[in-house]
Amino acid sequence: MKKAINLEELIRQFCQAVGFSANGFASPVLDVKYQQHLETWLSNGNHADMNWMKKNVRERTDLTIRFPWVKSVLVVAENYFSDYPNRHDKAVIARYSRGEDYHRILEQKLQKLLTTLKTVDSSIIGKTYVDTSAVMEKAFAVSAGLGWQGKNATVIIENVGSFCFLGVLLLNREFPVGAETPNRCGSCEKCLKSCPGNAITEPGFIDTCKCNAYLTIENKGAFSSEEKSSLNGCLYGCDICQCACPWNHLWARQATETRYFNHSEMLDRSLSDWEKLTVAEFQDLFQNSPIRRVKFERFRRNIAALRSR
DSSP states (O other), rough: OOOOHHHHHHHHHHHHTOOOSSEEOSSBBHHHHHHHHHHHHHHTTTTTTTTTGTTTTTHHHHHHTTOTTTEEEOEEEEEEEOOOSOOOOSSOOOOOOOOSHHHHHHHHHHHHHHHHHHOTTTTTOEESSSSSSSOOOHHHHHTTTTTTTTTTTTTTTTTTTTTTEEEEEEEOOOOOOOOOOOOTTTTOOHHHHTTTOOOOOEEEEEOOOOOOHIIIOOOOOOHHHHHHOOOOTTEEEEHHHHOOHHHHHHHOOOOOGGGGTTHHHHHOHHHHHHTOHHHHHHHHHHHSSSSGGGGGHEEEEEEEHHOOO
């Protein structure tokens, strides 16, 4: 008689083989505290002009509303940290965007896992998400026991830190859910105090309008004088609060997936060098990079804002 394949064990082995830093299962229906947190954050206007976040709030914490077949949510984390030194502190690009587009890399790995599972059991249904929808990856990661959510709202994973990408795979199979990890931030407020725009208004709440990551990426308008002064050398994205975190000082290690930082050297340029960038060079340099989403005009706006402050 053919031995039945243990799907949970197969998933765990796959995650280890492809180099995921952590993995775990969560229920597709989050605890009500996550919905309450989201509703408070939205009611405070912390979402800036990203009004799409106000839509379908309940569906974001209960995935069975949109996908009735979902019984488990596999959450994976992949370390992207690189200790490549940035020599130009007046034109800093966040670590997560110093390599190839993480959406594609992580999506490919999760799709490969789903294909493997379907080969074993053709009745399996699954759907992958990597930071491209309204799925609350961080809340599901905490619910799955991957780590705890720090005061700067990032997920901190033991022996890894917070420099991680998160991805989810919805499955029509039920697996044992993880136990939530105790929050170990204690009385530390280094991330709050390090933020140049004071965007962390209270533990776990980010005023997006004041966050350099939002200002340099999502914000489509011009910078005010106050916003320019708070950029603190951030050309694209911001790592300041993560760099201040003691847990990252202890746990952050070079990622094994080199595609996440293989553009580090070519992106380590002075502000003067970035000012010479042409449209054609921008398109060539960022053709497989998350930076391409801001397009040339907004990237040039960021350069000009750093020069004029």
